Amino acid sequence: MTAAYVARNVVTSDELIVRLMLVGYRAFVRPVLFTSANGDPEEIHQRTLGMMGNLPESLLDRIPLVMGERCNPVRVAGIDFPGRVGVAxxxxxxxxxxxxxxxxxxxFAELGTVTARAQPGNRQPRLFRLPHSHAIINRMGFNNAGVEALAARLDQWGVRRGNETLGYPVGVSIGKTRVTPLAEAVDDYLFSLRTIAPYADYIAINVSSPNTAGLRSLQKREALGSLTGALVETTRELDPDRPIPVFVKVAPDLSEGELDAIIEVCETTGISGFVAANTTIGRQFLHPSELHLSTQAGGLSGAPLTRKALRTVTEIAKRTDLPIMGTGGIMSPADAQAFFxxxxxxxxxxxxxxYSGPALIRGINTLTHPDRARA
Ligand SMILES: Cc1cc2nc3c(=O)[nH]c(=O)nc-3n(C[C@H](O)[C@H](O)[C@H](O)COP(=O)(O)O)c2cc1C
Structure with missing residues (x-):
């Protein structure tokens, strides 16, 4: 047996646990989840969230024993993250x-997108699973209970910026209320920022969802300059010593010229970093059996997005030293490593x-070299 053979075939105990968790999730949990509630993906999603939200504290304390610990802590934009993988x-x-x-x-978790006013989102159905493509198409349209409801929920739990009540830093994504005209977008975002600022460790500005008419035009130089300028200025008024960091979430469908302009504007106005990327309006890399779904309006996520999102991260990293949260088609620990x-x-x-459940989180938590690009 050569050393190369051993290196290729020896599986560490961590890898073995991840593989077992993955097999268990795909064989037992996912089939139940995907077929309950008459297979309605949105209903299942809401029920699962509700169930998770009602788990007793005593059980929550024990889950990490099975799921594994967070690893590779890092400080980004003045926030201490206990690991590298968060909820999008x-x-x-x-x-x-x-x-x-x-x-x-x-x-960490990026809650939201919430809007200044509660809104129902688009008509259902608006969420489509494409299992053979390992993908989702959604046109939810920012259905949410409004920023004040989220603030009240966090307040009730005793969450405050920096106090780690939930055991992790809380990001909140804010977007424009559908009925607010684009010309009044800045005030709409400012209302959300002021309402949620006491509770969030960072804010993400969503200007890249394809499901609110005109929203992505806020990525254009002038509009983005006014929006990010006003938001950053307000964070400085709210807390002059320690303004809350503001990240900008971008689309994966931007040209290099558009990215140049976004980064220049964000560096000028004092943005703290980027989230890259949102869902794509493209329809490449779908499985032939699911091509008929390509005509559904909305954003495509999952495996067909990996290359585009990774390209967006690469292009941003070439242009700026501001930190980047990578998202978009991370379907395996190897994909996460590629983003790092x-x-x-x-x-x-x-x-x-x-598609992969908690095994994916554990697999990413056990990566040993998330920082090798920066080494
Ligand atoms: C059903 C659904 C709803 C989403 N809603 C939001 C949202 O409200 N705000 C946002 O910034 N991104 C939203 N996203 C985009 C994700 O945060 C993420 O950027 C995108 O799905 C790519 O990552 P993924 O391939 O891991 O899903 C949504 C994605 C899906 C699938």
Missing amino acids: AGLDKDGVAARAWGAVGFA DAGAVLVQLYTGFI
């Missing part, structure tokens, strides 16, 4: 399951978590 925006818009995310191994190697310091999951 949209997975828990209203923070219903926020008490449980740390227990399953996440090191491309320059991301943290990663976020949505679709990969739906």
Whole structure:
């Protein structure tokens, strides 16, 4: 037996546990989840969140024994993250399951997107699973209970910026209320920022969802300058000594010229970093059996997005030293490693978590070299 053979075939105990968790999730948990509630993905999602949100404290304390600990802590934008992998925006818009995310191994959660006013979102159906493509198409349209409801929920639990009540830093993604005209977008975002600032460790500005008409035009130089300028200025008024960090979440469909402009504007206005990337309006890399779903309007996430999102992270990292949270088609620990190697310091999951469950979190937590790109 050669050394190369041994190196290729020896599986560490961590890898073995991750593989067993993955097999267990795919064989037993996922089939039940995907077929309950008459297979309605949105209903299942809400029920699962509700169930997680109601888990008793005594059980939450024990879950890490099975799911594994967070690893590779890092300080980003003045925030101490206990690990590298977090919940992507949209997975828990209203923070219903926020008490449980740390227990399953996440090191942070980006709650939201919430808007200044509660809104129902688009008509159902608006969420489509593409299992053969390992993907999701959604046009939810920021269905959420509103920023004040999220603030009240966090307040009730005693969450305050920096106090780690939930066991992890809380990000909150804010977006524009659908009925607010684009010309009044700045005030709409400012209302959300002021309302949620006491409770959030960072804010993410969502200007990249494809499901609110005109929203992505806020990524253009002038509009983005006004928006980020006003938001950053307000964070300085709210807390002059320690302004809350503001991240900008970008689309994966931007040209290099558009990225140049975004980064220049964000560096000028004092943005703390980027989340890259949101869902794509492209429809490449779908499995032939699911091509008929490509005509569904909305954003595509999961495996078909990996390359585009990774390219976006790479292009941002080439242009700036500001920190990047990578998200988009991270379906395996190897994908997460590729995002770290491309320059991301943290990663976020949505679709990969739906398809692979907690094994994916544990697999990312046990990566040994998330920082090799920066070494
Ligand atoms: C059903 C669904 C809802 C989403 N809602 C939001 C949202 O409210 N705000 C946001 O910034 N991103 C939202 N996203 C985008 C994700 O945060 C993430 O950027 C994208 O799905 C790519 O990551 P993934 O391939 O791991 O899912 C949503 C994604 C999905 C699938």
